[in-house]
Amino acid sequence: AGIESFTISERRAGHPGRDIDIRLTGDDAFKLKSAATEIVEALKTMPGVSAIEDDLPWGQEQFIFSLTPTGKALGLNVDIIGRQLRAAFDGYLVQLFQDRQDEIEVRVMLPDAERHNLAQLDSLMIILPNGDTTPLSGVVSISTRKGFEVLRHREGQLAVSVSADVDRSVNNNNTIRANIRENFAERLASQYGATMAFQGRAEDQASTIGDLKRGAVFAFAFIYIVLAWVFASYSKPLIVMAVIPFGLVGAIIGHWVMNIELTVLSLFGFFGLSGIVVNDSIILVTFYQKLRASGMQVNTAIAEAACQRLRAVLLTSLTTIAGLTPLLFETSLQAQFLIPMAVTISFGLAFSTVLVLLVMPAFLSVLESIRARVKTQVSGASEVN
Template identity: 55%
Template sequence: ALELAQSLESLPGVSDMLDDMPFGREQLIYRLTPAAQALGLTTESLGRQLRAAFDGHLAQLVQVGQDELEVRVLLPRAERTRLDVLEQLLIRAPDGSFVPLPTVAHWESQRGFEALRHADGRLAVEVSADINRALSTPDNVREALERELLPRLVKHYGIEYSFEGRAADQRETLGDMRLGLWLGLALIYLILAAVFASWGWPLVVMTAIPLGLIGAIAGHWIMGLDLTLLSLFGLFGLSGIVVNNAIILVSMYHELRETGIEVEAALIAAAVSRLRAMLLTSATTVVGLGPLLFETSLQAQFLIPMAVSLAFGVGFSTILVLVFTPALLSFHESVHFRVAQWWRS
């Protein structure tokens, strides 16, 4: 933890490193000598005798009225407060003989910890720090840690690590969003399939969604922003918005085809007749989000990534829908015609 905290200091924008394992009082750490192992002593048996000497051995319980008193046998208080008593303390060996403590153990003074924390039954320590977003981002710090520092600590100390706190919350949120994405796409498809009475046309309409995602990602690159959790929220909203233009175009094409117009003429007429409506609806959305994109207040910085996803996604998808959706409709009609011919034959 200390090495990790010291290494974090070298990263730009990282400060105020803390861990949840503060140092406590001085402790004596003892280890068995070869002589103790030859006598059959173990760390556990030696520890029990040391505990009995300084904390007391429960000899009996005495009932006094309604109270129960413990009778413990231990060293006198004057001896329990001196370290030199360890040099004179006798330890009982498994064969019944007594040997001096320095013969069977050696000890050293070491600073202990005030508290030990466990996670999933294993000793754990949490290291946290503050990040100045003007100099760096959490993703950049995480990438720097995973690239060099953390693998070195794993190799040297044999530890395991995970990113918790906001990173854990973000992983949980992304898991929920992944489930919500599939449910949302499934519902959009089922609604469109019911409206158009077709299994293929909803797929044509829903191609506007990846087109909008391309625009949103390009918008983050143009604005010099990183994809954040709020950016993903914007992408969720974008998925339901960008299909509107495709629905307008496909609906018009469907009406023209029902009047008996040929495929190519219906595609041209649908694109021309719905061009103004598509451009106006998209332009009003982009213009409405414009002031937020260039807002400089601190409160707006959290919402700008979501606004970028919506504004650039809607604007970019509108242009691409006018090109790709008619082409996909033509392809769909061609495939449908060939399949129908093959089925009849």
């Protein structure tokens, strides 16, 4: 009895916070409540969404006082009325004294029989600025409305948050957010003056992805610099790094096969995958360079490098995949947030390994053909001059 909301939540891996956490800000609490109610009703119609709530609950019935023309003519204002009502019902502090370890307040207020009887409110005497008194009902009009239990603020504005949990086997967080943003953002802004923003997991995820984008630029730049230094070439590092996107394709296929959502941990795994895939390419390209340095023809060297380095490339990839396989089928809660990373590395590596052995020789052949053509044109131009 008396329970208005009862929620049971489970421990979840990943970013802290709720799956759906929408913040609305504005200037009017009642308009914000109406906007939040619309979003709540919309979320209730979406499959897999549960534990929907907002943090602007209705509170107790409130009395709304507004001055009448008579009250204004008598020199009263809202502040004067409010102070006298507070003194009458909450008490006016007249003295503080110490009783050993306790501090005792002495307040003057109406008797309990009058404070707890709303019928006495109309006859409460209000002191006028000139010292006279008049009944409260003669200077104010009283109305009632449902109030709020608590009002929250964000950056100086009233704010309300609508949150919910999502069953990932039924629906997707990002799909729901996109749906809400598309169907509600502009309409709530025009109808209620409410500004919508996503917080919680969505906010943390957006911040993390932004950091990952910057990190990816630096990571790939450093990989290119190291490869250019090792191969003493500006073009061969591009050939080696060309297999990285194929690893991403394999990672996406792996998430689809395992029925796992792409998460931020999946992106972390892609960084590790990039380094492993590059290692496979380095093994092949390095051996190819040695064969070319010994005087072997281009096509013969490419075929020989692919055949001779087949075992080394396969062993490099298979040992990594074998080490990650037990994690793919782990059921403990602690391992759940690591599984997307393991799926990215294992499936991406398996997919890209095959492509390293098939596509990398083709890339090398194209590169050498371009070099030979450019060399021929340059030498021809030199002879003409």
